[in-house]
Amino acid sequence: MSTLTIPSNYQYVNNYWDEAHAASLAGDEVALLLYRSNMLGRDLRITNYGGGNTSVKTQEVDPITGEKVPVMWIKGSGGDIGTLTRKGLAGLYHDRLVALKNRYLGLEFEDEMVGLFGYCMFDLNSAAPSIDTPLHAFVPHVHVDHLHPDALIAIAASKDGEAIAKEIWGEKVEWVPWQRPGFDLGLQIEACFERNPGVEVIILGGHGLFTWGATAQECYFNSLNAIEKASAYLNENYGKKRPIFGGMKVASHEPATRQSMAAALAPYLRGYCSQFRSMVGHFTDDERVLEFINSNDLEKLAPLGTSCPDHFLRTKIRPLVLDDMAEGSLEKPEELRSYLDGKIEAYRADYTAYYERCKRANSPAVRDPNPVVFLWPGVGMFTFAKDKQTARVAAEFYTNAINVMKGAEAVSEYVALPEQEAFDIEYWLLEEAKLQRMPKPKSLSGKIALVTGGTGGIGQAIAEELMREGAVAVLADRDRLEETQTGVAKTYGKDNVRATAIDVTQPDAVAEAIKQTVLAYGGVDIVINCAGISISKALEDTTLQDWDRLQDILVKGQFLVSQQAVEVLRKQGTGGDIVNIASKNALFAGPNNVGYGTAKAAQLHMSRLLAAELGKDKIRVNTVNPDAVLRNSKIWEGEWAAGRAKAYGVSVEELPALYAKRTILNEEILPEDIATAVRVFVDGSLGKSTGNVLNVDGGFAPSFVR
Incomplete structure (x- = not known):
């Protein structure tokens, strides 16, 4: 590989290499490794999240001897090349790694070698x-x-893969049959260079690609060139032998219909998948997915499972296909539930049988037998996992698996990993040890929260408090949507927050906000009714318009959101929480406050009524009563502050001190205080509490509940 070839343009991969930026890193080979890795990781056709590996060998000063020694820097366990930093690298003495050959005793001792690293x-x-x-x-x-x-694995997972590789690269390619990654596989790769000094590409059967170079740039473009060449070969063959995936069997529904159908079904699926722990969902109707799930070959290929180890570690060995669901069953809940009961139980039994067939004497206990991937012809793909990122990545991995099957079937015949090999990867003791080292889930991990009024001070504080404990959150409001989502995402990650428009007075707008919540995350567990408005006027000054706005937003809004969210909660069948943000004015009769106080009292009593009605569904309904949350609160941006100041005979600027002084604790109430109260209701701390009221007002005797 002495001559570096850089095509003027690529058709099947993206060239992200920036000569100027690379030049700024000259002399720092580790920095160039990171740059190369990040550029490769930007293209999901090249490698999946967390998949693949990159390395560089450098000369470093030994801290003991002071002499230069060879060191290999490589992506550490569990890292992702697209986001790799120096902290994610492992730096090892290269000569010591080579010396491990003297300690290697054979395939049955593979795992012991890892401990020597x-x-x-x-x-x-x-x-x-x-x-x-x-x-x-x-x-x-x-x-x-x-x-x-994808293109290389398509060849690697083909029945005639080795012959195809020779057809593409001739004598410049080496093929290593499938073997689980480990020390012996490293020795086999070394042997490729010994028997073929001119080798330019190594393909691991069913697994992936090895390329290299003297410089980071050369390595990068050698990788791109190999992928481009394989992709071009596949593209020339699509549809030549037979229609892609055997042609279309089922037509896709229209995009809007697919979205509505997915939102209707997802909560049912999430309920089943949350048998052992609460799961978060992801839905995609990507055209690549639809091409596969609508095809004649779906029935043949889906049961075979995936090929690349990274694929099935994320997706389980095979998906659950919903190809025989009766038309119109979404409108017949009992019929749908019966159908899904049968499909899920059959999948669980199949997975358990797979475990029993393949388990070894020291295998870890069987894991969650529920599906990760659901395929619904005509609609799309659902994936469920412990958090949103993992669910999204599972969908990306299965999409990669689809690409692999498409390519393999176009040039040969797709071959999945043998079942025992797949099991030995899935239940590998090293993987189990990695799982055991993972931190304990937070109290709200896997939970989905919908917060109305979510871009206001109190609503946003509540959402962030729940997210700190592991929840994902949808902020539903009328304004500040994009800026709030962007700001929250910087702290909690873009996967974990969405902002969506809502007008809580309009049933269709409420339905759309809940639909977007379900499409984003698969369902909902926690509903926070925080949307609000404040109008402070004496009886004679309160207009009918004032009265109607207060009743519509506070009372009707809480009713509509709760009513429609309960439909989703019942589909899931896993219980849930509704927390209504009312006010101490629900209990205290203050001056110049007839419209607002009446609406807040209605909110409070509605909460009691819902608690009594929904207890049979394990849905808890509780109320938090704030008082005078001035900081970052939308309601204090309008006429409310002036109205309250007038009622108490003080200036607006004097209100914070006034409210603090009138409390028993002499404390100002902050949005974070309300958020903490909400979190206590929903994080399991008060799991057997419903119909309760928690005042967060610094202590105000006239609003004591008893």
């Missing part, structure tokens, strides 16, 4: 070395890429 550490602040470490260590080149491009 720790004795090879150069950088003591490194990430844990991955199982791929020896695969890179024994490649006699400076920069090395191991990637999982």
Whole structure:
């Protein structure tokens, strides 16, 4: 690979290499490794989130001897090349890695070798070395890429893959049959160079691609060139032998219909998948997905499972296909529930049988037998996992698996990993150890919160408090949507927050906000009615318009949101929480406040009524009564502050001190105080409490409940 070829343009991959930026990193090979990795990771056709590995070998000063020694820097275990930083690298003495050959006793001792990687550490602040470490260590080149491009895996997972590879690259390719990653696979890769010094590409059967280079740039473009070449070959063959996936069997519904159908079904699926822990969902009707699930080959290919180990670790060995659901069953809940009961139970039984067939004496206990991936012809794909990012990534991985099957079937015949090999990867003791090291879930992990008034001070504070405990949140409001979502996402991650428009007085607008919540996350668990308005006027000054606005937004709005959200909660069948943000004015008869106080009292009593009605569904309904939350509160931006100041005979500027002084604790009430009260109601701390009222007012005797 002495001559670097950079095509003027690529058709099937994206070239993100910036010469000027790369030049600014010259002399720092580790920085160039990170840059190369991040550029490769930007294109999901090249490698999935968390998949693949990259490395570089450098000369570093040994802190003990002061002499230059060879060091290999490689992506650490569990990292992602698209977001890789120095903290995510493992730095190991290269000569010590090579010396491990003297300790290797054979395939049955593979896992023991991983424990020896720790004795090879150069950088003591490194990430844990991955199982791929020896695969890179024994490649006699400076920069090395191991990637999982769809086009290459399509060839690697083909019945005639080795012959196809030879047809594309001739004598410049080496093929290594499928083997679980480990020390021996590293030795096999090393042997490729020994028997074929001119090799330019190594393909691991059913697994992925190895490329390399003397520089980061050369390695990057050698990877792109290999993927481009394979992609072009596949593209030339699509539809040549037979229609893609055997042609279309089912037509897709219109986009809007698909979205509505997905929103109607997702809560049912989420309820089943949350048998052991609360799951978050993802839905996609990507054209690549529809092409597969609407095809004649769906019945043949879906049961085979995926090929690349990264694919089925994220998606389980195979999906659940909803290809025989009766037309119109969404409008017949009992019929739908009966159908899904049968499908889910059959899947669980099949997964358990797979475990029993393949388990070994030291295998970990069987894991959650519920599906991760659901395929609904004509509509799209649902995925469910412990959090939104994992669910989204599972969908991306299965889309990659679809691309692989498409390519393999176009040029040959798709071949999945043998069942026992798949099991040995899924229940690998090293993977189990990694799972056991993961932190304990937070109290609201896997929970989905819908917060009306979510871009206001109190609403946003509530959402952020719930997100700190692991929930995802939808902020529903009339304004500040984009800026609030962007701001919250910077702290909690873009996967974990959505903002959606809502007018709580309009049934259709409420329905659309709940639909968007379900499409984003699969359902809802926590409903916070925080949308509000405040009008402070004496009886003679209160207009009918004032009265109607207060009743519509506060009372009707709480009613509509609760009514429609309960439909979703009941579909899930996993209980839930409604928390209504009322006011101490629901209990206290203050001056010049007839419209607002009456509406707040109605909110409070509606909460009691709902608690009594929904208890049979394990849906808890509670109320938080704030008082005088001035900071960042929308209601104090209008005439309310002036009205209250007039009622108490003080200036607006004097209100915060006035409200604080009248409390028993002499404390100002902040949005964060209300958020804490809400969190206590929904995080399990008060799991057997419903119909209750929690005043957060600093202590105000006239509004004591008893």
